[in-house]
Amino acid sequence: MELYQHFRKEEHPFIDQVLEWKDTVSRQYAPKLTDFLDPREQQIVQSIVGSDEDVRVSFFGGVPFAERKRAFLYPPYIEPDEGDYDIVLFAVRYPDKFISLEHRDVLGALMSLGLRRGKFGDILVQGGEIQFFAAAEVADYIRLHVETIGKARVTLEPLPLSAAMPIEETWQEGTVTVSSLRLDAVLAQAFRLARDKARTLVESGLVKVNWRVVDKPDFVCGPGDVLSARGFGRCKLFSVEGPTKKERWLVRIGRQK
Known part of the structure; x- marks a missing residue:
């Protein structure tokens, strides 16, 4: 199915779930409230449901700045409010x-x-x-x-x-070059670590990409990916500007303050 080509293989089971939610709302003409979703899951739901005329979706996590939010899928006749998110x-x-x-x-x-x-x-x-x-x-x-x-x-x-306490995330952004878009290479540059140290963190299961543990150093990162390493914090790959003349990659990375 062409839809799956736009997502990583490990995300396919969640895509199946979203398609099921969408189909249920469309058939029953009744709303569906999900559990709390991480930002990557929200992005997937939005991309699959967002352009549909029969099923709409909105997100809320308790406050506007929440990272984890519940998705509310609903037919057009409903106008959701905060109480619908339970x-x-x-x-x-x-x-x-x-x-x-x-x-x-x-x-x-x-x-x-x-x-x-x-x-x-x-x-x-x-x-x-x-x-x-x-x-x-x-x-x-x-x-x-x-x-x-x-x-x-x-x-x-x-x-x-x-x-709720007013806490919002802020990022300290900068443009750097990396030898490749492999997870260990991006992680090393973002947190100023030796490449071997970054590789060890990944292989030890201490690194997450988009809120999922990734233990393969050769995992290829892409724009929008959020990386976290236990003990070092979180960073985000905002954009990949392209290869340099020296065959390195110019990327824009933000570290969470």
Whole structure:
């Protein structure tokens, strides 16, 4: 099918899912709400559904700047509002004067509940404050079962979405040259690492491309890819300007501040 040619092979199962969602909305003339999707998944949904006259799609993650968002696929007669996305905001209350919690502590506690990652949206951490978004259908279960995060005893307080902390991602952009568009080469340049060090990180399963673990150093990166390496942060390949006279690639990369 020609559609699949525009996507990487590992994305084909998700494309099948999106096509199924689209078909269901079209046949039943009723809306479909998805779990929280990462930005790459949102991009795929938009590209597949966006031009359809019978099925429309919009995204919301609790706040406009959210990275992870639920998709709402719907027939043209519906005008969606925030309530259609069934999102709950929780504040984590804990003794922050004595214990420090990080994003990974919160995610680890949530994932230990046995729920899919898609049931949780963004986790907001600023100073000692922590908030996170969750799907409303599992909110009661989360509130009942999350009693500790890391070494801290916690309570979860539901808040209106309007009370979310205003955190937006910013990128420090620059143009650099890389020897190739291989993952280890781009990673080495983005984080100023030795190529061998970058290769080891990839092979150890510590690197993600578009929120998926990639353990092959020869994976070819492309415009729009978001790369993250555990312990080093996140970068984004904004554009590939083309080869230079010395057979290197000129690329525009941003590192998350």
